[in-house]
Amino acid sequence: MVYALGGAFQFSARLRRRRPGWHRAAGRVLVVAGLAVAGSALWMTLFYPQKEGTGDLLFLLRLLFSSGMVASIVLGFAAIRRRDFAGHRAWMIRAYALALAAGTQAFTVGFGEALFGTGELRGDLYLGVAWVLNLAVAEWAIRRPRVLVGARR
Template sequence: MTTPGAVAIPAVGTRAGWPVPAALVALSAIPLVAGTLRLVQLAGGPAVLPADDRFGTFPVALVVHIGGAAVYALLGAFQFVPRFRRRHLAWHRRSGRVLAVAGLAVAGSALWITLVYPPQPGTGDLLFGLRLVVASAMAGCVVLGVSSIRRRDVAAHRAWMMRAYAIGLAAGTQVFTEGIGEALVGSGEHRGDLLKGAGWLINLAVAEWVIRRPARRRAKAAAGWAS
């Protein structure tokens, strides 16, 4: 992880291999399929999903958001295979640049959709505020991640880019937090907003755990040698 513009790779050993990106792709599959079906419907295709009156025309922001999310989620998943990354350094460098642009496109279009289009039916002010915060945070994490690698600060680069990816992948986690949460506590505007917020919180918590895991391992190793 010493190449400018590269996207972060968590401290996952080579033994983790391909199950990690496979799980990430699976997590993003449902929202990406739903987004693609929405675009097909807006373009005049079959109405597979319930109609959404917020998007009466083919909105640029929605196209950018769904397209950027697909690139960010799928291409980003392959950054989690250290052996593949080391064997394809040129690809890693180029894909890192693409991912940085895609991440900013996802965050920027999310802000655009939140501020310009009417709120999603069944959601409230809490989710409106959360979307503004997390979209801004995602953009900030990408900018800080790119800035860090330009300073050759690999650890900071890795941490910021992992946080950005965690936020970007939260739509997949929200499928489970909403589905399981509504089965347990019921539905409603405030409950729905909180359950969506739980998706971002869970992803960020996992990212922080992975980011801090190498430091804990080093501390345990040092303690073992000292004893």
């Protein structure tokens, strides 16, 4: 909950500008929380029994995307230590997108089952589509042209 709720505030440009100390302090807490989220996802994937009706594809996807979240957080932290603000922003957006894919999975599974039916492989794919969709939106957000609020023409 800390990562999901606190992370949303980190992307507010107004908050970062007006309260940079808060952004830094909250960021430190959220790096630890994000690593705990990704670490617990890795732990559960590796050491808990697979849920009935899921297959090896989902096991691999969980390993890939939870490891990707760890890597994104570490790379984002390294970027800010180098004062690479654009790199920091990009990596943290990717990490947050991966973390929130569980919410998107409710839609991809629901629509997937309604349109294409059920099954082990299909279910694994529906879940995987959510991670890919979230990353696609994250990449769009990272690469879109930035609009300066209040800029003169």
